[in-house]
Structures are given as C-alpha cells and as structure tokens.
Amino acid sequence: MIALRDVSKTITEPDRSPRVLFDRLDFELSDDERSVAITGRSGSGKSTLLRILAGLDTDFEGTYEHDGRALERTAPRMAAHRLRHIGIVTQDADLLGDRTVLDNVRLGVPERSGSAALALAALEAVGISHLAGKRPGRLSGGEAQRVAIARAIAKRPPVVLADEPTGALDERTEDDVLTLFDLLQRAGTRFVIVTHSGRIAQRCDRRLVLHQKQLLEPHP
Ligand SMILES: Nc1ncnc2c1ncn2[C@@H]1O[C@H](COP(=O)(O)OP(=O)(O)OP(=O)(O)O)[C@@H](O)[C@H]1O
Ligand SMILES: [Mg+2]
Structure with missing residues (x-):
C-alpha cells in the first residue's frame, strides 16, 4: 500500500542548530x-x-512508495497522490472560519459535483449534520475535531491519517469516533493513528513507537 524506506530528515531548531528528526526510518502500511x-x-x-505520509512535507531524504512504486518527491506529485488516496485529520482542526461547516468538509472532496452529498454523509457519520450551516468559530473543540474527521473521510479515501483524532473529545464521543473508524475499516479504509491513548492503540492491528529517530515495535 504505502511505505517509507530509509527516510531521514533534519530540522533546524529556532537557534539555527540542526537536529536529526528521522534517521533512515522505515514504515509500511500493508494491504x-x-x-x-x-x-x-x-x-x-x-x-x-x-505530514510526510500525507505528501504535505516533501523535504526529506529517502523513498515514498505507493503500491511498490517510488513516487517522485515533488509537491505537485505528492498532492496528486494525496488527493486520490489520502485523507488527513490534522492535530489542530485548522478549519476556515469564514466558511460554513459544510463548505469546510466539501473542501476535502476533489470533485465539486457531488461534494455536498459526500460532505453531508460524512457529517452524518460523525454525528454532527445539524451543524452543517454553522461557522467553525462557534463550535466546541470536540465539534471542530469531528468536522476535521468528516473532512478527512468525505472523499472516502483508501487511507486515513489521523493525528490525535480524539484529543479534544470526552470518552463517550471518543467511543463514537472509534466505532466509526471500525466501521470504515470493515469497509476497507486503512488508518494510521497518532495517539497518546492506550485505549486507541490497543484497538489497532499494530502498534509502533517513534523513538530515537526510528519507528520501533514497542517492548511488551
Ligand atoms: N518544518 C520544521 N522546521 C523546524 N522544526 C520543525 C519543523 N517541523 C517540526 N519541527 C520540530 O520538530 C519536532 C517534532 O515536531 P512534531 O510536531 O512532529 O512532534 P510530535 O511528535 O507530533 O509532538 P506532539 O506529541 O507534541 O504533537 C519539534 O521539536 C518541532 O518543533
Ligand atoms: Mg504532534
């Protein structure tokens, strides 16, 4: 499906000193x-x-593979890949304040035609279709997070990347979101979930820890 091979990345700290963030890291989400x-x-x-897996950050060394083929590591190529294959739930919901909830979710769908229907279906799936006409500024943190999830799943991508998707949710709403993720998984969607929650990690097929610049299997 998607894989990173030998990925290294060095960032520049605010004091301009370099810091190696990833050192020949490997990752694979298999079929x-x-x-x-x-x-x-x-x-x-x-x-x-x-962000690298989503094609939003192309500033790294190494290879990004999709179905066994290396993707050209340019912003337009990675954007095309993201559009077709990947939905991302970012850590802060980053919704556009001057658009309605529905419009924000429609922005996740590449084709204009049919995007309203897909967006509404996604809002229904996360249980907030009644908020479709609201502005994001008037939402609670948990509601905004559910809008971000709806935006990621609206185009029904084969892979969803979720960055702390339930961080702003109470336990019951977290359960609702996890139930939805289970449903989507049974329908064939694959998930990569960044989480601090042991509860969520336990429900995943596989667990990895980002530690010392590498992705490792956790010690039992
Ligand atoms: N483009 C960039 N330029 C410089 N530094 C960056 C850049 N992107 C991220 N960083 C730094 O890289 C480090 C990793 O950031 P990142 O947001 O990926 O961590 P994280 O594991 O998601 O943390 P958290 O659990 O707090 O969300 C941080 O020290 C951050 O300040
Ligand atoms: Mg983070």
Missing part, C-alpha cells in the same frame, strides 16, 4: 492490515511523519 497506531513522546516527530 492486509487495517490500522496502525503510532505513539511517542511530544516532539519526537509524529505529526511530521504524518
């Missing part, structure tokens, strides 16, 4: 697994890794 959880300390690079 036969429906969900992978990624945990790791704050600052270990989890969000950066998801």
Whole structure:
C-alpha cells in the first residue's frame, strides 16, 4: 500500500542548530492490515511523519512508495497522490472560519459535483449534520475535531491519517469516533493513528513507537 524506506530528515531548531528528526526510518502500511497506531513522546516527530505520509512535507531524504512504486518527491506529485488516496485529520482542526461547516468538509472532496452529498454523509457519520450551516468559530473543540474527521473521510479515501483524532473529545464521543473508524475499516479504509491513548492503540492491528529517530515495535 504505502511505505517509507530509509527516510531521514533534519530540522533546524529556532537557534539555527540542526537536529536529526528521522534517521533512515522505515514504515509500511500493508494491504492486509487495517490500522496502525503510532505513539511517542511530544516532539519526537509524529505529526511530521504524518505530514510526510500525507505528501504535505516533501523535504526529506529517502523513498515514498505507493503500491511498490517510488513516487517522485515533488509537491505537485505528492498532492496528486494525496488527493486520490489520502485523507488527513490534522492535530489542530485548522478549519476556515469564514466558511460554513459544510463548505469546510466539501473542501476535502476533489470533485465539486457531488461534494455536498459526500460532505453531508460524512457529517452524518460523525454525528454532527445539524451543524452543517454553522461557522467553525462557534463550535466546541470536540465539534471542530469531528468536522476535521468528516473532512478527512468525505472523499472516502483508501487511507486515513489521523493525528490525535480524539484529543479534544470526552470518552463517550471518543467511543463514537472509534466505532466509526471500525466501521470504515470493515469497509476497507486503512488508518494510521497518532495517539497518546492506550485505549486507541490497543484497538489497532499494530502498534509502533517513534523513538530515537526510528519507528520501533514497542517492548511488551
Ligand atoms: N518544518 C520544521 N522546521 C523546524 N522544526 C520543525 C519543523 N517541523 C517540526 N519541527 C520540530 O520538530 C519536532 C517534532 O515536531 P512534531 O510536531 O512532529 O512532534 P510530535 O511528535 O507530533 O509532538 P506532539 O506529541 O507534541 O504533537 C519539534 O521539536 C518541532 O518543533
Ligand atoms: Mg504532534
């Protein structure tokens, strides 16, 4: 499905000193697994890794493979890949304040025609279709997070990358979102979930820890 091979990335700290974030890191989301959880300390690079997987960050060394083929590591090529194959739930919902909830979710769908129907279906799936006409500024944190999830799943992508998708949700709403993720997984969607929640990690097919610049199997 999607894979990173030998990926290295060095960032520049605010004081201009370089810091190696990833050192020849490997990752694979294979066809036969429906969900992978990624945990790791704050600052270990989890969000950066998801941005690379989403094609939003092309500034790294190494190879991004899709179905066994290396993708050209340019912003337009990666954007095309993202449009067709990947939905991302970012850590902060980053919704457009001057658009309605429905319009924000429609922005996740590449084709204009039919996007309203897909967006509404996604809002229904996360249980907030009644908020379709609202502005994001008037939403609670949990509602905004559910809008971000709806935006990621609206185009029904084969892979969803989710960065702390339930961080702003109470336990009951978290359960609703996890039930939805299970449903989508049974329908064939694959998930990579960055989470601090042991509950969520336990529900995934596989768990990985971002530690010392690598993705590792956790010690039992
Ligand atoms: N483009 C960039 N330029 C410079 N530094 C960056 C860049 N992107 C991320 N960083 C830094 O890289 C480190 C990893 O950031 P990242 O957001 O990926 O961590 P994280 O594991 O998601 O943390 P958290 O659990 O707090 O969300 C941080 O120290 C961050 O400040
Ligand atoms: Mg993060």
